[in-house]
Amino acid sequence: MTMRSVPKMRRLLDGMNKGSKMARRTMWTTDRIITTPYEKIEIPNCTVYDYVWENLEKWPEKTLSVCADTGRGYTYEQAFNLSNAFAANLRLKLNIRDGDTVSMMLPNIPDFPLIAIGILGAGGVISTINPIYTAHEVQRLLVMSNSKAIVTMPDKLKTVQDALKLAKINIPIVIVKTNGDAAPENTFCFNELSEDVHVDKSCLKEVRRSPTDTCFLPYSSGTTGLPKGVELSHRNLVANMQQMNNPKIRNHMDTSATHQDAVLGCLPFFHIYGASVIMFHKISVGAKIVALSKFTPDSYFKSLEKYKIDILYAAPPMILLMGGHPASTTETLQHLRSVINGAAPLSSTDVERFLSKVKNGIDIRQAYGLTETSPLVIMPPTGINNYQTVGYPVSNTEAKIVDQDLKVLGPNEAGELLLRGPQVMKGYRDNPKANSEVFTADGWFRTGDVAIADDKGLITITDRIKELIKVKGYQVPPAELEALLREHPAVLDAAVIGIPHSSKGEVPKAFIVLKDGQKAEAKDIKDFVKERVAPFKKIESVEFLDSIPKSSAGKILRKDLKAKYA
Structure with a gap:
């Protein structure tokens, strides 16, 4: 499960050499499946509980978790x-x-x-x-x-x-x-x-x-609609942790008598990214988890410096913050060795702005995953300098790109990304309809994301088919807000879309059709929603319409609303 510790620069150079070798060969098969360049892994036949404590005797006195603010741990x-x-x-x-x-x-x-x-x-x-x-x-x-x-x-x-x-x-x-x-x-x-x-x-x-039993039940909006219980088994999570340990993609160093990686836990542990990648996996390798309970720029930058954070798992707002905040300096960020972005894509411009603040040789990559995939499914090798790509499928994982009729596409053709691997969920709990929508007849998981892969098999995520709104990396399902808006006594019909926002990525905008003879102000509508949902789901703006555009089947045409009003 662990790899012999080697000097940081040696590991970076090794990663670059491996990355360059991968770049010279293609991962496409003759039937247009994108395979993995990473070695096949053996998946331990154990529970998550047994897996995380397996090497406990190697580091009993090391810190497992500590509060960033108080030092309690x-x-x-x-x-x-x-x-x-x-x-x-x-x-x-x-x-x-x-x-x-x-x-x-x-x-x-x-x-x-x-x-x-x-x-x-x-x-x-x-x-x-x-x-x-x-x-x-x-x-x-x-x-x-x-x-x-x-x-x-x-x-x-x-x-x-x-x-x-x-x-x-x-x-x-x-x-x-x-x-x-x-x-x-x-x-x-x-x-x-x-x-x-x-x-x-x-x-x-x-x-x-047993390994096949469900151990984690986070709720995700899936591809559409209201939250669905994602059944992740012990095997799903253990497989994904083993995949993270692959020498070509791993970003942690071995815990020893003289070294322990410090990982900043600022992404929420209640989300699969924080729970699996930051919490369970880092415990299994003996790292120190610095728990940041409330994110503010001040507490964030102080924690990076005070706890000498080596590894940072980030979402785009954090990268943007480090690229432009006055407190973000070479000194503040001096200990960072590896930064992995997830939750939503970053632009090359955002990455370059961040890189201007840090020391040379830092490992920064974008990875891709979903709640339904435990979460990691695609990641670039260490040393890659293409900041747009999310890389290759991880060990024991395959991908393919299809059109709307599920016809398999080839290199440089954009379509929906489908995945297959041991980390893919058992299914949505008690929801056969949703399962039939996301799993193909031959067992591929439909991500709802649009991807394109080059002739070597490097994958880039370009868009979303699904209509989820991403606010600071959090999923906001339009259907949930629409159902809530229709509970307002003056509202006859409603539609919600995501519109661009400079710091949040996207924010929800509501389109309202009032009942005959009813009146309501935009503030009334926004306050009604605000009282009933978490702050990141609140409606940012409201527009009143005579009717909501819908298909012949009665589905809201959110693309039409986006084209006209976003």
Whole structure:
């Protein structure tokens, strides 16, 4: 699972040599499948719980996670013991059983990994919820996931309680305390459950989970519509972590007595990118995770410098910030060795602006993945200097590009990207219709993204077929906002599209048809939505129309709206 540590410059040069060799041969097969240039991997037949702790004895005293603001944190040995005590109490006191879902509604705190691994240790399934969600949004996810408990912060307790009332369910609430306050009435305290030295951990021997069982249930908008539960198995995540370890693409260095990579956890752990790439994988290789609970430019740049961050996983707004903020200097960014951009594409101009601020030789690449693919599926080799491409399929993974009739296309032809590999999800939970839409008859996963590959097989993402709006990398499904807008007493019909925004990428714009005799101002509409959704989903602008353009089948023609109004 690990590779012998070599000097940084040697590794960069090796990566460049490997990248140049790849550039001289094509990854296309005769039947127009794009194969991987990376060696095939063996996938361990184990659970995520077993995988992340496999090398624990090599670095028990190293820091596993630390709060960027306070310095509060845990060593690997502490994390192992506390998460196991928590797991035992989940079974003994909260009656969690194999396959039960436990929701986590938390910001990036150092306790997050302990809670997540504890849920897995108890035989449970993790489902994550954005902590800025409203009670309306939370109740829907709790019902859809059939959660048997929820873990949250004291300041989110009322939202959770309101969500439970709306859902008409009663499940245990576990509170994570970061200060000395007493736990609120009728809740469990994570700190007490995890620090219980008398708990009988022998109950964990009863856990029976196989690699094919679901272990993580994040919610994604998929290709269209309302959130869908993405069933990721232990095998999906373990396979993806093994794929990240491939010597030609990996960006971490071995943990040793004298070295430990520091990774900034500023992307949310409740998202697959943060959970799998930053949290689970980096624990498996013994890295230090610096948890940034609230992102501000000041806290971000201070953390990069104070904790000597080696590896940064970023979304475009962060790269833009580092390219233009006054606090972004060569000194602030001096420790960065590797920066991987995901969530949304970057332009070469944005990359060059960032590179002007950092030392020579930094590894910066764009990678591609989705919630449904655990997430990583395409990544360039180390040393590549093409900042537009997302690279080649990772080990054990294939790709192809098709037209609207699913006819396979060849080099330099743009079409929908399809994928096949061990990291692709089991499917959407209890949603056969959605599964039939994203899986072809022969088992390929339809990404809904438009891609083009050159004659060597290097893939570039060019557009989205799906109509999701990307606000700072977060997915906003138009269908969700449209359904909500139609609940407004004055609204007859509604449509939502994404329009360009200088710092957020895109923002939602609503088109409204009012009921006969009804009046409403744009502010009324925006406030109605604002009260019911997370801040990143709020409507930025409103336009009133006589009718919403629709196809003969009644589908909203968002492309027509974009062409005319965006």
